[in-house]
Amino acid sequence: MPHTPSSPQPSSSPSPEPVALLSELRDSAVERLARAGVPSPDVDGELLLGHVTGLGRGELQAAFITGRRADADAATALESLLERRAAREPLQHILGVAWFRSLELRVGPGVFVPRPETEGVVQIAIDALRQVPTPEPVAVDLGTGSGAIALAMATEVPNARVHAVEASVDAFIWARENFAAVDASNARLVFDDMGRALPELDGTVDVVISNPPYVPDDAIPRDPEVRLFDPAMALYGGPDGLDLVRSLERTAHRLLREGGLLVIEHGELQGADIRSILTERGWRAAATHVDLTLRDRTTTAVR
Template sequence: MNDSPTSLPLVERADPPRTVAELRAHGSRVLQAARVPTPDADAELLLAHVLGISRGQVQAKAVTGSGVAPDDRIAYLEAVERRAAREPLQHITGRAPFRSLELAVGPGVFVPRPETEFVAQLAIDALWAVPSERPVAVDLGAGSGAIALALATEVPHASVSAVENSPRAFIWAKENVRTVGAHNLRLVFADLGEALPELDGSVDVVISNPPYIPDDAIPRDPEVRLHDPAVALYGGPDGLDVVRSLSRRSLALLRPGGSLVIEHGELQGAELRALLDADGWRATATHRDLLGRDRATTALRP
């Protein structure tokens, strides 16, 4: 029997990824195996976050064969594993883009979605149409402050109030208002059903992205199901309990002819219009997002 080392089977071990290109490829493979919806994009965004550069710079460094320092390699591999476990990308980076803004987000606050940018545009258009030097807008259930900050920064002559009743979400919104520096935005801790009585009858636009998922409709995506706060997702047996309160409060807040904008699920448009019609709203209309799905319903205060 020959026990010399040369008689043992040889096992080739792949070298660990060391360059930007190798790390990006590794991240993409791991995330694809974990069924992350956008593995290539997430791999690049995580690498950009770890290296403190833009996604475009990651792509450029991948082409030029740039290396990555050991500490950054370890940080990136850890970030990829977190994303593979379906922790939201925005929780890992601590940032979420929304229109022209980049917002701080994390556990305890709903991560703003790209489709909500379309909903914000409806309110922005309505605000710009108000024949007033100081139009007034209210965001009921502000979460991270994404919608309210979009209104405040894109309609700088408006006066915007943002209402939130979750202590954890309020902290994130407060940080975002401070960072963005929107001096025409007031953040208020209150329940949306009772908020801002001092503004009754004077508001031009009310907008809300309320919780609208029915209690027994569990979201498919682990990022939503496991990480978004339940209070921002579920709206009662039919998903519209908060909308009912929102409708009543908005009728009091808005001036006659004022606009209401509500985000909702793609199958809720008809039911939501019926609810608003029954409350006395006029000109109710449902709007489709860029993917052709019902996304928001608008109405005018009688």
């Protein structure tokens, strides 16, 4: 009986051919970002390479040692991302995430990218909440942006009740996404103006914290990532940069109980002016605290 050939099977698309060592792509990325003036070209280059290959930084290090290669699709994708980062688009916008303490937050155009120095600011609020003798201390984050501060307090002090206020539609959308992802049942997000928010909490709050816009209107932020990509609403605070500080002081004075703590992040040259504002308004024990670079970063005061 003659042999009947089987029907031809559809061929699957071939996998992209490896084109370059991952270590070579890393070195090229770092060199390119360094030429563009990116402050941390080695970290950014590896994070972008990891993003297109799906490898964590530890896995990448092992791949460098073993001589693993990347395929053409990954190399092409990396080139596109490097072009954006070399133009100083924030790394967090490109990756779609920002890391803040133990949190991974969604960020993008329209919301202020949380900064490492703010991690130290929120630590002051977390420490204060942990010392409140009541079973459910209450905290308010005014101008929450991405939700970073509020969600850090809510996850690290799980017995606290945390309220976050945001007035920017764009930022509120990002915050709402992060609140849903973190799913901290003790955190509440409110869309409202800082000046009139949360009247139902007047006189009951233990800690009010804010990272308000504090750049003077005529100042030009040094970093392109800030100057070109952060929303102006999150940056500029009037002629001396302290208009929003004055507003949040009034709101905090209304919200806090006697003995409650106000925590304000600010620019390194603004501590003395903020202490003066608070002291003139009757706040007690106004003090300014330095960040890890020994720059004035946070001012606190007691209601």
